[in-house]
Amino acid sequence: MRANVGDQILVHSRAVGIPEQTGEIVEVRGADGAPPYVVRFDDGHESLVFPGPDCVVRPH
Incomplete structure (x- = not known):
């Protein structure tokens, strides 16, 4: 993974009812x-954050 x-960065939820988290890479x-x-x-x-398989990076 490169960013x-x-x-x-989008962190997918691993449980039903828990929302996904999104954030901006600042460093x-x-x-x-x-x-x-x-x-x-x-x-x-x-x-x-040490991203795992539940993370996606979206370019700026």
Whole structure:
């Protein structure tokens, strides 16, 4: 997985009734766009994300 600052990340829910999370990548800590990413989610919190198979990166 590769991403750039400003790209969106979508984290699919693994349980029924729990909404998907979306956020903006604000920092790329890996080499050449590789994870981990610092993500600012739509609810305002920031987190260090190591994306798994339930994540999709949408280019800016």
